Structures are given as structure tokens and as C-alpha cells.
Amino acid sequence: MRDHYQEELDGLADGLADMCGEVAAALEKATRALLECDLQLAEEVISEDIKVDEIRAAAEEKAFALLALQAPVATDLRIVVSAIHGAGDIERMGDLALHVAQAARRRHPQPVLPEEIKPYFAEMGRVGVALALKAADVIRSRDLSAAAELEADDDAMDDLHRHMFTVLMDRNWTHGVAAAVDVTLLARFYERYADHAVAVARRIVYVVTGQMPGPLTV
Numbered sequence: 442m443r444d445h446y447q448e449e450l451d452g453l454a455d456g457l458a459d460m461c462g463e464v465a466a467a468l469e470k471a472t473r474a475l476l477e478c479d480l481q482l483a484e485e486v487i488s489e490d491i492k493v494d495e496i497r498a499a500a501e502e503k504a505f506a507l508l509a510l511q512a513p514v515a516t517d518l519r520i521v522v523s524a525i526h527g528a529g530d531i532e533r534m535g536d537l538a539l540h541v542a543q544a545a546r547r548r549h550p551q552p553v554l555p556e557e558i559k560p561y562f563a564e565m566g567r568v569g570v571a572l573a574l575k576a577a578d579v580i581r582s583r584d585l586s587a588a589a590e591l592e593a594d595d596d597a598m599d600d601l602h603r604h605m606f607t608v609l610m611d612r613n614w615t616h617g618v619a620a621a622v623d624v625t626l627l628a629r630f631y632e633r634y635a636d637h638a639v640a641v642a643r644r645i646v647y648v649v650t651g652q653m654p655g656p657l658t659v
Contacts, residue, residue, distance in 0.1 A: 446507075446511055449503065449507055449511075450507070450517060450520055450521075452503065453500060453503060453504060453507075453520065453521065453524040454520070454524070454580050454581060455581070456496055456499060456500040456503070456524075456528075457500060457524060457527050457528060457531060457577075457580050457641075458577040458578075458580045458581050459496060459577075460493055460496045460497065460500070460528065460531040460532070460535075461531055461534075461573050461574065461576045461577035461580065461638075461641070462573075462574070462577055463489075463492055463493050463496065463535065464493060464531055464534040464535040464538055464573050464634075465569075465570045465573035465574050465577070467486050467489065467490065467493070467535055467538035467539070467542075468534070468537075468538040468541070468566060468569045468570050468573065468634060469566065469570045470482045470483075470485055470486045470538075470542070471483065471486045471538045471539070471541035471542040471545070471566075472541065472562065472563065472565075472566030472569075472570075473566075474486065474541075474542055474545040474546075475541055475542075475544065475545045475553055475554065475562060475566075475627070476554070476559050476562065476563060476566075478545065478548075478549060478550060478551070478552050478553075479545070480545070480546060480549045480550075482542075482545075483542040483543070483545040483546040483549070484542075484546065486538060486539060486541075486542035487539060487542050487543065487546065490535055490536070490538075490539045493531070493532055493535035494532060494535075496528075497528040497529070497531070497532045500524055500525075500528045501525055501528055504521045504522075504524045504525045504528075505525075507521050508521055516648065516649075516651075519647060519648045519651065520648055523644040523645070523647055523648050526644060527580075527640075527641050527644045530637040530638075530640045530641050530644075531576075531637070531641060533633075533637050534573060534634050534637045534638065537630045537631075537633055537634040537637075538630075538634065540626075540630050541627060541630055541631075544623060544626070544627060548623070553623050553627070554620075554623070554624065554627075555616045555620060555624075558605075558608065558624060561601055561604065561605065561608075562627065562628075562631070564597075564601060565598060565601050565602075565628070565631040566631070568594070568597050568598045568601070568631075568635065569598065569631055569634050569635055569638075571594065572591060572594055572595065572598070572634075572635050572638040572639070573634075573638055575587065575590070575591050575594065575638075575642075576591060576638045576641045576642055579591060579641070579642050579645050580641065580645060583645055583648065583649050585645075585646060585649060585650070587642075588642040588643070588645050588646050589642075591638065591639055591642040592639050592642060592643075595635045595636070595638070595639050598631060598632055598635040599632065599635075601628070601631075602628050602629070602631070602632040605624060605625070605628040608624075609621050609624060609625065
């Protein structure tokens with residue numbers, strides 16, 4: 442019975458890590474769709490978003506069943522509670538990748554981004570995907586050092602997000618209001634995606650240490 446219970450707890454972690462892999466793939470495709478005006482890739486991201494929703498639903502169902510049937514305490518209880526909250530964070534990452542793909546589809550066949558802005562979004566996409574994949578590793582390993590690195594890695598996304606405002610406020614911006622709105626919203630999507638990846642890492646710190654999620658100090 443105890444072995445089965447442990448397998449159920451391990452299954453929660455595996456499900457969340459799989460979700461991270463799904464949302465990493467979604468952001469990678471959405472970014473390519475954005476940069477290359479690729480409608481097919483955008484449609485793939487949009488149609489595949491339901492997978493993340495289904496994994497979240499399964500994870501939550503398993504977590505609530507464990508709460509009801511096993512009455513977990515201490516670390517086990519933290520695992521279950523963190524799984525419920527973490528699933529929400531990761532699903533939101535998928536939603537944000539979806540928003541990027543929807544922007545690419547909405548403007549197709551016209552590009553969403555001015556040519557000189559594209560390298561910044563290529564880098565934001567790279568950073569976001571790396572954060573999601575590292576979050577998956579942290580979930581599986583419960584490595585506190587890696588969790589702390591995740592928050593440090595997020596600084597790169599924050600820097601890129603701030604730089605977009607510098608670009609938009611430049612007097613040499615010639616692309617009009619609509620393009621400025623698109624860039625502002627898209628940069629926010631990437632920045633929030635990264636923030637949710639960091640939130641996942643903080644929940645792992647909570648699982649291991651019992652400290653409530655907050656700034657990492659490892």
C-alpha cells in the first residue's frame with residue numbers, strides 16, 4: 442500500500458514535468474510562428490493547447506484523491522498542495538504561448554513584428570523555453586540550487602522586457618500605434634511566462650524546505 446502511495450506522489454511530479462515539456466514546445470513553436478509568419482505552426486499551438494489542460498485536470502484529480510483518501514501530512518502534504526498550485530502555473534504558461542500563436546494567426550499573412558524587433562523576441566523565446574525545461578528538471582530532481590538558478594535566469598527575460606519599452610519610446614519608432622500595442626502585449630506574454638516558471642521553482646523549494654514560496658535565497 443505504501444509503495445502504491447509513493448508511486449502516486451511520484452506520478453504527480455511526473456505529470457507536472459510533462460506539462461512543462463508541453464508548454465516549452467508550445468512556446469518554441471509559437472515563437473517560430475511569430476518570427477516566420479508561419480500559420481501552420483500557429484494553428485498547431487492553438488489546437489494542441491488542450492493537451493496541457495487535460496494534463497492539468499488529471500493532475501488535480503489525482504491530487505484531490507490523495508488528499509481525500511490518504512490524508513497526507515508534512516512533506517507529502519506539501520507535495521500535493523504544490524502540485525495543485527503548480528499545475529495552475531504551468532497551464533497559464535501554455536495559455537501565454539497560445540496568446541503568442543493567436544497573435545501570429547491574427548496578423549497573418551502580415552508580420553506581427555517589425556524586422557528590427559525580431560531578434561529580441563527570438564531571444565525571449567529561447568529564454569522562455571529554457572526556463573520551462575529547467576522547471577521540469579527541478580520538479581523531478583527537487584534540486585534547490587537549480588531552483589535558485591531558475592530565478593536568476595529569469596533576469597534575462599526581465600531585461601529584454603524592459604528594453605522593449607526603451608525601443609517603443611524611442612523617437613525613431615516609425616511603425617505606428619498598432620505595432621506598438623502588439624509588441625507591448627507580446628513582450629508581456631513572454632515576461633509572464635517566465636514568471637510562472639519561477640513560481641513553479643519556488644513551489645519546489647517549499648516542498649523541500651517547508652518555507653512558503655517567496656524570493657529564493659539558496
